[in-house]
Amino acid sequence: MGTALIYDEEMTKYKLLWVDPACKIEVPERLTVSYEALVRSGLSDRCVSIPPREATDAEILLAHSEEYLEAVKKTPYMTLEDLKEFTLQYGDVYFHPNIYHCAKLAAGSALQLVDSVMTGKVRNGIALVRPPGHHSMRSAANGFCVFNNVAIAAQYAKQKHGVKRVLIVDWDIHHGQGVQYCFEDDPSVLYYSWHRYEHQKFWPNLRESDYDSVGKGNGAGFNVNVPWNKVGMENSDYLSIFCHVLLPVAYEFCPDLVLVCAGFDSAIGDPEGEMCATPDIFAHLTHLLMNLAGGKLCAVLEGGYNLTSLPQSVCQTVQTLLGDPLPQPAGLRSPCKSALESLQCVRSAHRRYWSFLKHAANQPSTDISTKRIKLANEEEGKTEMAVEERAAEIKEWPEPPERPSPPVRCASLLPEDVACPDGLKLFSSSKDLHPLLASKLQNGADDQDALITVSRLYAMIEKMLTNEIGSGLVLISDISAAMMGALQDLPSDLVDRVLVVCVGKEKDLNYLTTDGKMLFVQISDEDKEKEKNKYFIPVSLKKGCSDTAGFIQAVLGLLLPLAYEYDPTLVLLVRTPGSGVDDSMWQQLIGLLLGFAKGHTLVLMQTNEKVHVGPTASALLGRPAPPLLELQTLDQEDGEALERLRERLQTDWKMLQTTSEGTE
Ligand code: Q9C
Ligand code: ZN
Known part of the structure; x- marks a missing residue:
């Protein structure tokens, strides 16, 4: 039982063709450096290589509207001016004559991965894809995303493989609002996301990214949002949320399949996330999910914009999927006050839905939703300063340690x-x-x-x-x-x-x-x-x-x-x-x-x-x-x-x- 690796150079063949500061970080090199690191480290040779395929119209329609699909279909024939204009109706995204082709391959890669895992060809796997998916909505491209690769894959797993419960873990540093909207009222798909939020001051600035969006109707309790209200979160903050929020809920949910929106902009050095978790943390995050669903885990690349920490994080993830010994989680500090505040709020918001959280404490006495307003007024200057200082500081971190397998x-x-x-x-x-x-x-x-x-x-x-x-x-x-x-x-x-x-x-x-x-x-x-x-x-x-x-x-x-x-x-x-x-x-x-x-x-x-x-x-x-x-x-x-x-x-x-x- 091996690990699948899905990659195709074709998905590097589109790029931003005009000036747009919001989109300039989404470059083809994200994919090439990730893949090359896997080749150089010998990890790719240890994986089962599986080719992508194009997702069909019917498959894309599992998460998107016909009007939207038809509109995207026209983009390969547009002039540069048309493309620019088409792009303008959406937020933080760009189109290119070849992006429709790549988007079909990206979604199809996720489906190939689900097929390989569900048929038992491999135990688990990862798809390295561009464009990413978790921000795209039923009728809108958004945040570098065209089709919602993971949302399509979850629907497909239910339909084609009869999967009853899918857990989606979104460890990308942005809120995958597209995934949330897709499954908000669906109790068969549990969506978990942590994301830089800063009391709604961070992109995509949505009220519904906060901890109190827990799902709707039958889906109440099946949407778990963990907002990060400060930058600079560390390994201990991430692990604390896994131990005290995600894992209790995930074990109680008992998924048949785990999909990961594997964005690595939550790692140190990333210009978007500005967090301080080191690449080896992804070894632990991966490992902690690997005994759910009988080990059936599919990771699909989302964000990740630092071309040094991204490939390191990808390698840590793949090495863990392959079963190598974990790096020691050395030198953990205690979780910070802001992380604990979020932790407390999420646990409190969900304790009525999950028996494993039933005994969780109440929300903090000074509710952080009131803080939202307070912060916006008083503390803004101070917070922003700290952000800049930190972001400027972090240019280097030690390379993740080797993880040698013992002979026995x-x-x-x-x-x-x-x-x-x-x-x-x-x-x-x-x-x-x-x-x-x-x-x-x-x-x-x-x-x-x-x-x-x-x-x-x-x-x-x-x-x-x-x-x-x-x-x-x-x-x-x-x-x-x-x-x-x-x-x-x-x-x-x-x-x-x-x-x-x-x-x-x-x-x-x-x-x-x-x-x-x-x-x-x-x-x-x-x-x-x-x-x-x-x-x-x-x-x-x-x-x-x-x-x-x-x-x-x-x-x-x-x-x-x-x-x-x-x-x-x-x-x-x-x-x-x-x-x-x-x-x-x-x-x-x-x-x-x-x-x-x-x-x-x-x-x-x-x-x-x-x-x-x-x-x-x-x-x-x-x-x-x-x-x-x-x-x-x-x-x-x-x-x-x-x-x-x-x-x-x-x-x-x-x-x-x-x-x-x-x-x-
Ligand atoms: N500071 C993914 O990570 N906002 N998308 C950019 C520039 C858009 C991120 C603003 C970020 C989109 C898949
Ligand atoms: Zn992201």
């Missing part, structure tokens, strides 16, 4: 009677005791077996940290003993930050340290109210891990943001016997955890849990988790308890903040 993707340590699953490599280590444990032997440790197990665990961890192996799967007879053995004197020269995720009950954990070398998060039905501290975080659910709704809530809203902030060098995932977690949930968890520590996750399970070896191995190899079925609505008390826990931990962990109150 996943190693296993299994008892003799368990067959090694396909794709895993049996781990062999010397019979000698690990040097770090030698002193223990001299001290006369009584349990030789446990010591040998720990010794082999250390050897495995060592090989992970030198990137000789990616992830690991270990089955042992006494999981408590192994865990205690491995963790109680875990030498910091071996690993400096371990995220320990414990699924299910575990008796005494008094060997855990509180010095920050470990972060322990446990999900179970036990209440350990008193023991909590910054690095020991028990999450209690009434029905324990068998409650998928509570579990996923805890994973998305607590575990992910904690893990991003902690930035572990190793993840240890422990499944205690009888935890009750269901296989698809377990696979989702593994899939998400592989985004940390460059994919170095070590799973510990007890010998008598052999039946779960297959699904665990599959997830560790990066295969998509099956979608979660039977998501019950979240238990009221559990929901409130999770909210309280998050609130209490916010002082220590800034990525857990979901309100702007009390922040600078």
Whole structure:
């Protein structure tokens, strides 16, 4: 199951033929530099290359009016003067004799991609296209867009492939108002967009781009707008919105297909976005979506105007689609006050529609809609100044780090009677005791077996940290003993930050340290109210891990943001016997955890849990988790308890903040 790449040089063959400052950034080089970067890095060779085709009239009419299509059809025969005049009726767009041809190819590329993914020819893919699509409306070109490639693709997926629910994630820095208008009253398509807004002062300056446009009629709740009211948003702001808004809604929506309006003008250096998120953030955004819809993800290029950050961002996205280890999300700051304000408003506006947001806080006491007016009057000068300073500052940023794949993707340590699953490599280590444990032997440790197990665990961890192996799967007879053995004197020269995720009950954990070398998060039905501290975080659910709704809530809203902030060098995932977690949930968890520590996750399970070896191995190899079925609505008390826990931990962990109150 590969990754499709759709590209054709033909789509570079139109350009602006007159002077128009608003359109001069939309150049053919956007496509050539992106494609060349994929070729140079060897990524394009690893993809399945699929040719575009022209979308048919009938397909274009899935999102556009006949009058509009007929009008665009005439543009190839127009004189320069006619083209200029034709262009004038629309906003921030230009026409060229060849743009109609390219627009048909761009829409057709999106359809080819949907076909390849839906028929199982590939797992996922990306289409590099021009012109972009998300601003074009039923009867109007707009914002460099002629046909709405992604909107057409969503309709097509429903019609041709019987897809029931489509999630559209628009991470372009502009609001895809064309997509919003197309699906506003349609509950089968969930449109999510974040966009530079600045209280309506930024293009396209629409009232309906604000957080309170949630969809209409049956579609209420299926339109999610996150307005950025300041420029300079960073990685932590983007990730925070994903963890606390998009992912809870997306998991509850349970899409059959994910389409991404993949604009990279939301990256650092872009003259339009003026944001500060680095290109490697797109690796994480992509990864976080890759376990939805059984992995069926189609990314279609939208904006992106900095010819350095655009190709870097495209490469990060493609490399993630291909399944390479994620870059470490290092040095996250806390989300800024303005981002938290938006976050709080969106969650509040949507909490009546989504049980996963039901316990969200109210809007900030000073409503940001009143601020709109205030800002326009008082703070304008100050804000604009800051914008200019920042934009002038950012000309350089470090190149995204390499993401080398380990020679062994996943190693296993299994008892003799368990067959090694396909794709895993049996781990062999010397019979000698690990040097770090030698002193223990001299001290006369009584349990030789446990010591040998720990010794082999250390050897495995060592090989992970030198990137000789990616992830690991270990089955042992006494999981408590192994865990205690491995963790109680875990030498910091071996690993400096371990995220320990414990699924299910575990008796005494008094060997855990509180010095920050470990972060322990446990999900179970036990209440350990008193023991909590910054690095020991028990999450209690009434029905324990068998409650998928509570579990996923805890994973998305607590575990992910904690893990991003902690930035572990190793993840240890422990499944205690009888935890009750269901296989698809377990696979989702593994899939998400592989985004940390460059994919170095070590799973510990007890010998008598052999039946779960297959699904665990599959997830560790990066295969998509099956979608979660039977998501019950979240238990009221559990929901409130999770909210309280998050609130209490916010002082220590800034990525857990979901309100702007009390922040600078
Ligand atoms: N500062 C896309 O990213 N406004 N379209 C330009 C000049 C139009 C963006 C104003 C921006 C259109 C697909
Ligand atoms: Zn854009």
